[in-house]
Amino acid sequence: MEFYRLLRGEFLKQKKSLTWPISLFAPILAGGLSFINLLIRYDYLMGLEANQGLSSWNLLLFQHHFMWFIFLPLVVTVIAWMVHYIEFKSGGLKNTLALPVSKKKVYLAKWALVFILSSIMIIINGFVLLLVGIALRFPEAVDFILILKYSLYQIIGILSLISLQTLISAGINNTNIALAMGFVGVASSLFFAQSEKLAKLIPYAHIIFTLPDPTINNHIPIQYGLSLGMAFLLIGLIYFNRKEIC
Amino acid sequence: MRNIFGIEILKLKNSKALWIVTLAPIFMVVQGALNLMRYYDLFTGQGQNVWEQLYSQSMIFYVSILLPILISIVMTLIARIENTNNNWKHYLSLPIDREKVYGIKFIIGCMLIFINILVLISSIIIAGKILGIEESIPYMDLLTKPMATYIAAFPIMAILYVSSIGFAHMAIPLGIGIGLTLPAMIVANSKFWIFYPWTYPIMAALGGDMEIFNKGNIIYIVSPMLLILVFSFGYNRFLKRDII
Numbered sequence: 001m002e003f004y005r006l007l008r009g010e011f012l013k014q015k016k017s018l019t020w021p022i023s024l025f026a027p028i029l030a031g032g033l034s035f036i037n038l039l040i041r042y043d044y045l046m047g048l049e050a051n052q053g054l055s056s057w058n059l060l061l062f063q064h065h066f067m068w069f070i071f072l073p074l075v076v077t078v079i080a081w082m083v084h085y086i087e088f089k090s091g092g093l094k095n096t097l098a099l100p101v102s103k104k105k106v107y108l109a110k111w112a113l114v115f116i117l118s119s120i121m122i123i124i125n126g127f128v129l130l131l132v133g134i135a136l137r138f139p140e141a142v143d144f145i146l147i148l149k150y151s152l153y154q155i156i157g158i159l160s161l162i163s164l165q166t167l168i169s170a171g172i173n174n175t176n177i178a179l180a181m182g183f184v185g186v187a188s189s190l191f192f193a194q195s196e197k198l199a200k201l202i203p204y205a206h207i208i209f210t211l212p213d214p215t216i217n218n219h220i221p222i223q224y225g226l227s228l229g230m231a232f233l234l235i236g237l238i239y240f241n242r243k244e245i246c
Numbered sequence: 247m248r249n250i251f252g253i254e255i256l257k258l259k260n261s262k263a264l265w266i267v268t269l270a271p272i273f274m275v276v277q278g279a280l281n282l283m284r285y286y287d288l289f290t291g292q293g294q295n296v297w298e299q300l301y302s303q304s305m306i307f308y309v310s311i312l313l314p315i316l317i318s319i320v321m322t323l324i325a326r327i328e329n330t331n332n333n334w335k336h337y338l339s340l341p342i343d344r345e346k347v348y349g350i351k352f353i354i355g356c357m358l359i360f361i362n363i364l365v366l367i368s369s370i371i372i373a374g375k376i377l378g379i380e381e382s383i384p385y386m387d388l389l390t391k392p393m394a395t396y397i398a399a400f401p402i403m404a405i406l407y408v409s410s411i412g413f414a415h416m417a418i419p420l421g422i423g424i425g426l427t428l429p430a431m432i433v434a435n436s437k438f439w440i441f442y443p444w445t446y447p448i449m450a451a452l453g454g455d456m457e458i459f460n461k462g463n464i465i466y467i468v469s470p471m472l473l474i475l476v477f478s479f480g481y482n483r484f485l486k487r488d489i490i
Contacts, residue, residue, distance in 0.1 A: 018417040026425075033429050067428050070311065074424050082417055176326075179420075180266040180319055184273050187312040191277040194284070 002101060006109035010083070014113070019082050023117045024124065026075045031128030034064040038136055056138035057146055058213070064129060065211045070186060072154065073161055073207055075121065077182030080114050080165035085175045107240040111166045111233060118158050126151040146212055153210035157221025159229025160203035167236040170243075200224045203232070250342065250350050254324075258354070261323045267362040270316055271308060275369035278304030279377060296379045301388065302452070304370055309395060309451040310431050314402055314444055317359060318423025321406040322416050324355045329414045338487070348484045352407050352477065359403060363396045391451055398450035398465050401443035401472035408480030440464070443472060 014020065038045070038060060045051055045059055054062070097103060126147050133142060169178040185204035192198050192205040199205040200220055206228075209220040258264070282289055282296075282303045289299040328334045338344065367388055374383065402423075409419040430444040439445040446465045 018415060018421065022417065022421060029425060030428070033432065037432060067432070071424075071428050074315075078417065078420060078424070085416070174260070174262050176266070176319065176323060177262050180262075180270065180316075183315045183319070184270050184312065187307050187315065188274065188277045190307065191281055194281065 003105045003109060006101065006105050007112055010109050010113040013086055014083070017082060017086065019079055019117060022075060022078065023121045026071060027121055027125035027128050030064065030068050030071050031125065031132050033067060034060065034129070035132045035135065037063055038132070042136065055140050055143065056136075057133055057140060057143040060129060060133055060136075060138075061146065061150060061211060062213075064132075068125065069189070069208045069210075072118075072121070072125075072158065073186040073189065073204060074183065076114065076118050076158060076161055077165050077179065077186065079117050080162065080169050081175055081179045081182070083110050083113055083166075084169040084178070088173065088175050103241045103243075104237050107166075107170065107237055110170070111162065111236070114162050114166055115159070118162060119155050122151050122154045122158070125154075149212040150210065153212065153218055153221050154207060156229075157206040157210045157225035160206055160225045160232060163229045163232030163236060164203045167232050167239065170236060170240055196220070201228070203228055250346050251354075254350055254354050257327050258323065261326065263320060263323045263358055264361070266319060267316060267358045268365050270312060271362055271366035272369045274308040274312055275304045275366065275373050277307075278302075278370075279373040283377065295384070296377075296381055297374055297384050297388070300374055300377070300379070301370060301391070304366070304373070305391075305451050308366065309447050310434075311427060313362075313395070313399060313447055314427040314430070315423055316362060317399065317402050318406050318420050318427075320358045321355050321403065321410045321423075322419045324351050324407065325410040326416065329410075329416065332414065334487075344485055344487075345481070348411070348481055351411075352403075355407055356403055359399065360396060363392045367392050394450040394466070395447045398446035398469050400469045401446065401476060404473045404476035404480070405443065408476055408483075411480060411484060440468065443469075 042056075042059075045063070046054075046056070051059055051062075097106065129147055129150075130142065165178065165182050168181055169175055172178050182204075185202075189202070189204040189208060192202040193208040196217060199209065201224070203225070206221045206225045209216055209218060212218060279300060282300050289303070290296055328337055337347070370388060371383060406419050406423055409422050410416075413419060426442075426444050430442065430448060433439055433442045434445040434448045439449070446469055449465055
């Protein structure tokens with residue numbers, strides 16, 4: 001019960017902040033760009049030798065993923081930062097923790113808020129892709145399974161990044177550093193992804209492997225996104241529980 | 247004027263802005279150098295210049311993603327203290343010249359980005375030496391291209407600075423910075439690139455190496471013009487700004 005109250009409190013804190021508009025607008029912006037991209041270049045892209053044998057839905061996901069694998073982690077980093085920035089800005093954390101509430105639950109509520117917002121963003125992204133395909137009148141029937149797989153892999157794959165950024169944002173008193181670390185990590189994610197061994201251990205690279213395609217190892221986000229997500233969450237809980245608030 | 251400059255620098259002391267602008271390019275160059283090492287044969291197998299390859303590998307993500315995002319962070323940090331708890335009203339009620347405050351804050355932001363570029367250049371040279379590249383260092387390319395990138399980034403700096411001063415919430419300039427960075431690579435491949443300042447650093451940094459980004463010198467004319475235009479717009483708004 002205490003956890004739900006804390007979570008509700010977290011949602012209330014974000015009521016007038018920009019986390020909601022960002023979460024809702026980000027997939028619409030990315031989807032809009034993919035729509036324009038395919039509206040102009042559909043015939044050209046379908047004619048490329050590299051895209052031979054791809055359905056229109058696969059092509060849409062390929063083109064969209066090229067932006068989304070950067071956009072999603074960046075926005076999640078910003079959301080994790082904003083959730084903690086509110087506390088550091090107003091010194092609210094020490095007020096909350098001075099009350100008889102469990103530190104672990106406070107941390108968990110913040111983590112859950114970032115996870116819920118990220119999941120909403122990923123689900124909206126799936127819907128936007130669906131609408132883009134319908135608006136572009138693809139000749140093939142809607143590939144629900146493909147979009148569902150894509151969204152599900154992302155929800156699992158993003159866990160590691162959420163846990164890491166929540167840990168960094170909560171752990172470093174200067175939240176700007178947490179933000180910068182996240183941005184640098186995301187900007188280098190494609191480098192990390194060139195080595196599967198390294199990509200498994202780097203949360204910033206997990207989202208790259210969420211595109212449902214036989215050439216891409218989707219086990220990385222499922223196995224390592226989930227396990228590293230849980231591991232970083234656990235480390236965060238232990239760390240936050242011991243952290244002195246003064 | 248010196249006082250304002252000193253105070254503004256002091257405000258940034260705890261923001262770790264200097265650390266951010268210094269470490270970020272080092273990290274990108276390390277990534278680029280490691281990537282070059284991994285695919286050394288692929289990148290240099292046809293007799294390509296190794297320095298050029300190291301430069302391209304270090305620059306491609308730096309210039310298209312990291313630099314514009316770093317500019318967003320730096321410009322946001324510049325106005326952080328004043329935007330927190332609406333401290334502008336205290337600051338602007340003091341007997342100081344608004345013109346100087348506005349100008350100095352921007353100069354400091356630009357200086358931090360300049361440091362970022364200098365660290366990038368030094369890191370590439372050091373990385374090349376560590377890798378043991380035998381060819382002579384192409385100083386002209388390694389110095390001029392990042393400097394040209396800096397000039398090409400003027401409009402981004404101005405737009406994000408004006409947004410940081412204009413909006414009290416830090417997420418807005420950050421959101422603008424990130425949101426406009428993403429389509430840059432796509433727009434850079436289109437004929438509309440000139441209308442999109444986020445493509446200018448890409449053209450300036452990668453123009454010589456990649457045919458598609460070769461767009462001539464028009465950027466260096468448009469870029470300062472846009473800087474003056476956007477900065478003047480923000481400046482006028484700032485001068486007319488209500489204290490309360």
